[in-house]
Amino acid sequence: MAGLAAKFGSGAMTNSVAEIETAKALLVIGSNTTENHPIIALRMKEAVRKGAKLIVADPRKIPLTKFATLWLRHKPGTDSVLLNAMMNVILAEGLEDKNFINERTEGFAEFADSLKEFTPEMAEPITGVPAEDIRKAARIYAEAENAGIYYAMGITQHVMGTNNVHAVGNLAMLTGNLGKPGAGVNPLRGQNNVQGACDMGSLPNVYPGYQKVDSPEVQKKFEAAWGKPLSSKIGLPASLMTEAMIEGKLKGMYIFGENPALSDPNTHHAVKGFESLEFLVVQDIFNTETTDLADVVLPSASFAEKTGTFTCSERRIQKVRPAIASPGEAREDLAVISEIYQRLNGEAVTVPDPEAVFAEVASLWPGISGVSYERLEEESLQWPCPSADHPGTPYLFKEMFPREGGKAQFTVVPRVISSELPDTEYPYLLTTGRELFHYHTGTMTRRSTGLDAVAPTAFIEINPADALKLGIADGDQVNVSSRRGTIKLPTRVSEIVPPEVVFIPFHYKEASANKLTSDALDPICKIMEAKVCAVRIEK
């Protein structure tokens, strides 16, 4: 997120899902779209049927490769080198959009200079992608009238995630693929309301609507609205909280609707953090690995029992409506949070009205001031939507970028490598991800009998060549160890992964891949390196 916001002034998906089918070329990188964003993948398949060229860059033979014009099987963690090499080709062959670069961007000269060393021949041994394929990919993407880039956690959950995001942004800028339909830079959000959680200011450095906590004017505005003095000190990001708990700087935590004791990379460490706390409150619909550590557990309502809004990947705000009553004494999160808020403030406790809460946000964030429950009854709206008669914005940056000066910023992306690469002791590169039939830590999907029946156990995907070397047959139980821990699970011998790379889905608590992964942090946006780490496999 930090990456895109710095370049464009906004970190959301620039374009819309429906536009995908009008794109002439698509570059999908670090996103197993078919399994993680199935309905967005349908649009991609439709685009291909309509003649669009699809480039898939992924170490794994993900289902989308079946529809690809070109599949680049780069080594995990080499995304930015691959992208830089594509841009080197674009400049070498004069395929860049000179008008766009001149009129709508800044920082080009220095950036162009930085690409010189990234020739396809230099990138080939690093990425494992033949130089000729890099050239082909560059031409397909740059020659298309409009081309969209789609990515997900596959490129962001790395030590160099921010660099990767800068690189995809640079690529779109270089070819003028911004501010028009069916193009853009499109981060696909993993969970239903990641976009909304960010929009609402569930981030340590910004208030709702990305208004900075360390800006004095912004602080004044929110102090006036909320009637309390506020802190101008940027807060701790989630990834630094564990350390702060262990060090005793954080004494009390309140977690709602999340299960970080299982989902955090390097879960041992996370659990240790929660155990060091003086007081932990967890609010959820189920008992989880995190409620196990809590001092107080508060039962929530599920989405089927509440009123509110979700904002999906394409910035679309949509209504959530209650169909049934909650079981037992479970209560809506909003009511619980609001009661704690009021009691801490010494105010009388009242029942909150979601519509009034939404209106309050709309009054503080101009980007959605035209959105109201009344309008959402009839339609869903994509922000920015600044006035009541504004139709919403399917794609961003048509006229300008919301940065000072109105231009997008090229960013030099140096060569960085993963903090942990295979060596003789831990010779395999582990990548983790989701599978179609489960979601996150499985608390919901594993309670659905059908889903659990088709995908009942964790597994490790391993290439047949490696299986042969290790004397392992399909279905054998193996121990997988990293510098942080060991888990035991059955193998799935499969060509889906290339040699020397293995894959484990992270939904299963009995074989939690996050016991193995690393919590090394991206220095800029503080995302942990959940994607890549080195492991050893033993029978």
Next chain:
Amino acid sequence: MITLTIDNKTVEVVKGSTVLEAAKKLKIDIPTLCYDSRMKPHGACRLCIVEIEGMRRPVTSCTTPAEQGMAVTTTSAHLERLRKTTVELLLSDHPNDCMVCIRAGSCTLQELAYKYGIRENRFGGAMRDHNRVDENPFIMREQNKCVLCGLCVRVCEEVQGVSAIGYAGRGFEAKICSPFEHDLNCEFCGQCVSVCPTGALSAKMWAGHPRHEGVELTETTCTYCGCGCNITLHSLGNEITRVSSRTDNHNRGWLCVKGRFGYEFINSEDRLTTPLIRREKGGALEPASWEEAISLVVDKFSAIKEKHGADALGGLASARCTNEENYMFQKLFRSAIGTNNVDHCARY
């Protein structure tokens, strides 16, 4: 643009439109079984036949391009007779099962039988027996109720891109199945179930719940991934009995396996139903009242803030919960507690 008349009404459509699309624009109802505007026309059921001036025989309107100056008739005694015969033929080897059929009340074939008043069948004869048990966990297949409209095969290929099912056999023995009639092993998106016009395809999870009586429908948004699909929850009392999706929304009625079939967690026995408190460190979580639980939270937060300052408290919000809840949560931390230590777990 092209101008034509249908049932003496003039309509203008873009070039490339079909006669059926033009009729839809005039809100003229032409019966169909194998048509779905989200897929390529198929022309198999022959119910959408119309008469066009200058053509000797009725033609299928779903596959006939609209042309400038065309004069189309959608209803005549002759057309209705042909349509009725088509339906009678379909019903001739169809089980008379509406009473206990999961699709009754939302079945296109049943509606057609009703429309044409078909009770006794002129063509009674041999019945097909294609039913076999398919052990897959999601999709119930009752092939005896299949009308070979091909919608499921087309949606699986054209929309889902999976091609898990296809045609086998010919003529009377023709049927739709997976390769070698193995149990279905696919993405289980349920797109095929959603387009089936009869009871041939349904969800196993629907069985045992009322079809319509007492069922309420609620339009809402899927809780799983960032695609944000619009879904319709079917509920009876406090139980979710089905999930469907309307074809006129941004996901066009398509869902994935999680959105369509992953709703059992809502009514799971494991749901937390009462606040729990660990009354002593290392002890067990014990049930408590809301008053006791919230008082404890408020007291503890106040005490920690008093002793160590506001920055000794932190919160993790949820990328799964609503905007309103997230807003309130960060407001609680920023304004009532006084710290910016608030984040959510998943940045992407």
